[in-house]
Amino acid sequence: MKPLLRFLxxxxxxxxxxxxxxxxxxxxxxVASDRLEGLxxxxxxxxxxxxxxxxxxxxxxxYLYFGTxxxxxxxxxxxxxxxxxxxxxxxxxxxxxxxxxxDASKGVLTQTRRHSAIAHLLGIRQFVLAVNxxxxxxxxxxxxxxxxxxxxxxxxxxxxxxxxxxxxxxxxGDNVAEMSSRxxxxxxxxxxxxxxxxxxxxxxxxxxxxxxxxxxxxxGRLYAGMVAAGxxxxxxRIVIAPAGTEAEVARIVxxxxxxxxxxxxxxxxxxxxxxxxxxxxxxxxxxxAPQVADQFEASIVWMSEEPLLPGRQYLLKLGTxxxxxxxxxxxxxxxxxxxxxxxxxxxALNEIGVANIWxxxxxxxxxxxxxxxxxxxxxxxxxxxATVAAGMIHFALRRSENVHEQALDxxxxxxxxxxxxxxxxxxxxxxxxxxxxxxANLVEAxxxxxxxxxxxxxGDNVxxxxxxxxxxxxxxxVENIRRAGEAAKLMMDAGLIVLTAFISPFRAERAMxxxxxxxxxxxxxxxxxxxxxxERRDTKGLYRKARAGQLANFTxxxxxxxxxxxxDIRIDTTMMDPEAAANLIVxxxxx
Amino acid sequence: xxFSGGKDSCVMLHLARKAFFPARPPFPLLxxxxxxxxxxxxxxxxxxxxxxxxxxxxxxxxxxxxxxxNPFDHGATLHTELWKTEGLKQALDAGxxxxxxxxxxxxxxxxRAKERVFSVRSPGQGxxxxxxxxxxxxxxxxxLAPGESLRVFxxxxxxxxxxxxxxxxERLKVASLYFAAERPTSIHDGALLIVDDDRAxxxxxxxxxxxxxxxxxxxxxxxxxxxxxxxxxxAEMVRAGTSERAGxxxxxxxxxSMERKKRQGYF
Numbered sequence: 001m002k003p004l005l006r007f008l009x010x011x012x013x014x015x016x017x018x019x020x021x022x023x024x025x026x027x028x029x030x031v032a033s034d035r036l037e038g039l040x041x042x043x044x045x046x047x048x049x050x051x052x053x054x055x056x057x058x059x060x061x062x063y064l065y066f067g068t069x070x071x072x073x074x075x076x077x078x079x080x081x082x083x084x085x086x087x088x089x090x091x092x093x094x095x096x097x098x099x100x101x102x103d104a105s106k107g108v109l110t111q112t113r114r115h116s117a118i119a120h121l122l123g124i125r126q127f128v129l130a131v132n133x134x135x136x137x138x139x140x141x142x143x144x145x146x147x148x149x150x151x152x153x154x155x156x157x158x159x160x161x162x163x164x165x166x167x168x169x170x171x172x173g174d175n176v177a178e179m180s181s182r183x184x185x186x187x188x189x190x191x192x193x194x195x196x197x198x199x200x201x202x203x204x205x206x207x208x209x210x211x212x213x214x215x216x217x218x219x220g221r222l223y224a225g226m227v228a229a230g231x232x233x234x235x236x237r238i239v240i241a242p243a244g245t246e247a248e249v250a251r252i253v254x255x256x257x258x259x260x261x262x263x264x265x266x267x268x269x270x271x272x273x274x275x276x277x278x279x280x281x282x283x284x285x286x287x288x289a290p291q292v293a294d295q296f297e298a299s300i301v302w303m304s305e306e307p308l309l310p311g312r313q314y315l316l317k318l319g320t321x322x323x324x325x326x327x328x329x330x331x332x333x334x335x336x337x338x339x340x341x342x343x344x345x346x347x348a349l350n351e352i353g354v355a356n357i358w359x360x361x362x363x364x365x366x367x368x369x370x371x372x373x374x375x376x377x378x379x380x381x382x383x384x385x386a387t388v389a390a391g392m393i394h395f396a397l398r399r400s401e402n403v404h405e406q407a408l409d410x411x412x413x414x415x416x417x418x419x420x421x422x423x424x425x426x427x428x429x430x431x432x433x434x435x436x437x438x439x440a441n442l443v444e445a446x447x448x449x450x451x452x453x454x455x456x457x458x459g460d461n462v463x464x465x466x467x468x469x470x471x472x473x474x475x476x477x478v479e480n481i482r483r484a485g486e487a488a489k490l491m492m493d494a495g496l497i498v499l500t501a502f503i504s505p506f507r508a509e510r511a512m513x514x515x516x517x518x519x520x521x522x523x524x525x526x527x528x529x530x531x532x533x534x535e536r537r538d539t540k541g542l543y544r545k546a547r548a549g550q551l552a553n554f555t556x557x558x559x560x561x562x563x564x565x566x567x568d569i570r571i572d573t574t575m576m577d578p579e580a581a582a583n584l585i586v587x588x589x590x591x
Numbered sequence: 592x593x594f595s596g597g598k599d600s601c602v603m604l605h606l607a608r609k610a611f612f613p614a615r616p617p618f619p620l621l622x623x624x625x626x627x628x629x630x631x632x633x634x635x636x637x638x639x640x641x642x643x644x645x646x647x648x649x650x651x652x653x654x655x656x657x658x659x660x661n662p663f664d665h666g667a668t669l670h671t672e673l674w675k676t677e678g679l680k681q682a683l684d685a686g687x688x689x690x691x692x693x694x695x696x697x698x699x700x701x702x703r704a705k706e707r708v709f710s711v712r713s714p715g716q717g718x719x720x721x722x723x724x725x726x727x728x729x730x731x732x733x734x735l736a737p738g739e740s741l742r743v744f745x746x747x748x749x750x751x752x753x754x755x756x757x758x759x760x761e762r763l764k765v766a767s768l769y770f771a772a773e774r775p776t777s778i779h780d781g782a783l784l785i786v787d788d789d790r791a792x793x794x795x796x797x798x799x800x801x802x803x804x805x806x807x808x809x810x811x812x813x814x815x816x817x818x819x820x821x822x823x824x825x826a827e828m829v830r831a832g833t834s835e836r837a838g839x840x841x842x843x844x845x846x847x848s849m850e851r852k853k854r855q856g857y858f
Contacts, residue, residue: 062704093727218614255612385734387724
């Protein structure tokens with residue numbers, strides 16, 4: 001039996017996609033009789049959720065399972081117009097082949113092109129063109145060939161060709177599982193036999209690669225994972241990336257006994273001949289090392305209602321590595337219909353673009369072109385934990401390879417030791433006019449009086465210098481906080497207790513700064529003043545201007561403030577004056 | 592890891608043991624009991640857990656116990672909701688488990704066809720189909736926001752046939768109930784039941800039967816069958832042309848009942 005084939009269908013309900021899927025399942029005997037009860041037609045088989053049936057919509061990818069005597073199939077059905085790109089990218093990410101469906105009476109449409117291009121972008125290299133509704137064009141060979149040639153021209157531009165082009169009538173089953181008697185000019189294959197003959201995803205040509213999922217400590221240390229490419233045998237020399245350490249494979253352990261060789265697709269645990277530093281996220285590699293970089297270019301499919309915020313820190317997951325990462329401003333996005341390159345500042349839901357990505361530390365990977373498993377990644381929102389995007393790495397950026405962290409003899413700990421203090425970052429956040437600067441100023445004075453070495457980074461002051469180039473859009477606010485966080489971190493490395501007073505309205509950026517400094521050294525102080533009270537005080541007259549429409553993107557007025565969910569210290573300014581607040585903060589600090 | 596002793600459970604446990612070998616899987620097994628499972632399944636459950644050397648937590652909803660909830664007096668819906676759905680939520684909350692593995696498969700039921708491998712549950716363990724995360728390649732997002740938890744279904748892409756192929760290939764021990772034998776049976780509310788004890792005083796007839804899937808015995812539809820080997824079971828399954836859960840009586844009481852149960856927190 002040939003190996004499992006995973007495929008997806010591209011096309012809309014109008015092209016008869018659901019009917020074709022229903023027909024395939026039915027002709028393969030995959031539709032259980034108790035499921036057929038009460039169904040008006042085949043197309044309803046794929047609409048699984050009550051919410052979808054009630055609202056007459058489709059919100060998700062459905063996976064359907066069927067088989068013939070010769071082969072088993074998993075079909076990803078990616079319906080719906082609205083969420084099409086997101087669903088299609090998801091279905092295509094694991095598919096070996098795409099069936100592109102065209103209505104014979106309409107021919108190759110803009111949508112056909114877009115769907116094929118997305119499938120190709122996600123790495124699908126085998127296409128079967130099914131020209132459906134041949135009954136509507138009188139089963140005419142000429143019309144069929146027109147569509148075939150039209151599709152071939154377009155496919156050639158993108159860089160692929162259809163493995164087969166098949167005239168079908170899904171409703172009656174012509175050329176689906178059985179050869180049609182109504183199109184004697186067509187010699188085959190049927191759609192089903194084309195699927196039976198198709199190749200499964202070609203094995204990667206890369207040498208041995210395995211991402212470490214977990215370290216098993218039972219006597220010795222074993223590194224467990226699934227072999228992603230190539231093969232490995234005891235005695236092989238391997239490299240542990242990104243560190244670059246070398247080691248020799250001693251054993252390949254499984255519950256069924258040690259193996260003489262493990263190949264791509266097998267899950268094994270490797271024992272090494274020497275004790276080395278290796279943990280989850282590292283990549284084991286044979287012959288040549290994988291690429292290692294912290295800056296690279298990638299295609300990104302945006303999948304969240306909340307658009308991309310360039311500069312915001314997301315979590316990037318690739319293989320078994322999870323690292324903080326920021327996406328730079330897109331170089332371009334792809335036009336919905338024509339797929340041409342358009343200028344873009346961000347990416348919205350269902351948009352596809354190309355951008356550079358920076359990771360907080362170097363990661364090991366391969367270009368997506370060489371390996372889907374080692375070049376595909378997802379981005380995760382740090383606050384909601386939702387998957388917001390999927391990406392495909394093109395290549396590492398050169399500058400990434402040329403900048404190396406310089407090891408210094410005098411360490412942050414030595415600098416702090418000389419000052420006899422533990423550096424901390426006291427991060428004051430709150431609305432404009434809440435009293436952040438006033439209280440931070442008092443706290444610094446009290447610490448200074450105790451002989452502590454301090455520095456206060458005030459939002460307004462920093463915007464007069466370092467951040468003079470930034471405005472108040474969401475993207476600029478993110479960059480404002482990123483720079484302030486990095487500056488604060490440098491001062492902490494210098495041994496100082498740093499105080500900052502920034503509105504810092506977004507949780508994600510405060511979390512990002514927290515992740516920059518050692519655990520426990522970031523103290524989030526929420527200066528909690530109700531909007532009405534801050535507006536009543538209006539010490540700088542800014543609320544008045546904002547309300548008059550003279551100041552755009554003002555926090556609390558037309559730009560959101562996300563309150564801390566669990567601030568380390570909360571100051572309710574309606575309950576205490578600045579002096580009392582400062583005393584409270586100093587009393588809570590271990591400095 | 593949810594563990595009942597059924598065939599999918601046996602496959603899950605075996606896969607987990609392989610994945611962590613030679614160490615033991617670093618998590619306990621959890622059985623949400625209803626008091627109405629087949630006696631053979633209780634024995635097999637304890638035997639397999641002991642063989643794996645893993646902790647087995649058995650949870651019975653104290654409220655259902657106190658009220659004496661059972662399928663005959665209270666109906667399948669209330670029995671399932673209190674013993675299984677509520678019991679499961681209680682057990683997961685009590686253990687403060689952030690991840691629970693289950694053996695559900697996408698081919699079992701229509702609303703499961705769109706289920707994720709890593710399925711996010713909101714605080715309160717409910718399932719919101721619109722909040723599920725896209726899953727690309729083999730990259731699973733295991734990050735959680737406060738109060739959220741995950742149900743993880745490693746057998747998502749398996750079919751019933753794959754389960755049997757694995758059981759045969761790995762020579763796994765599974766319950767004899769899956770194979771035909773003379774058993775005491777009774778027709779109750781139109782369903783053919785295997786009578787596992789005398790709590791319900793049903794009129795009993797001996798028939799040659801087996802089950803395709805096991806749950807509480809009063810809610811598990813049996814089929815008359817001659818299949819005594821895995822090959823014969825698979826051949827019968829192909830001929831029958833019904834889906835596996837057709838015998839699960841709890842799926843039938845309302846349309847879209849699986850989806851509703853899942854939203855309430857059922858597996």
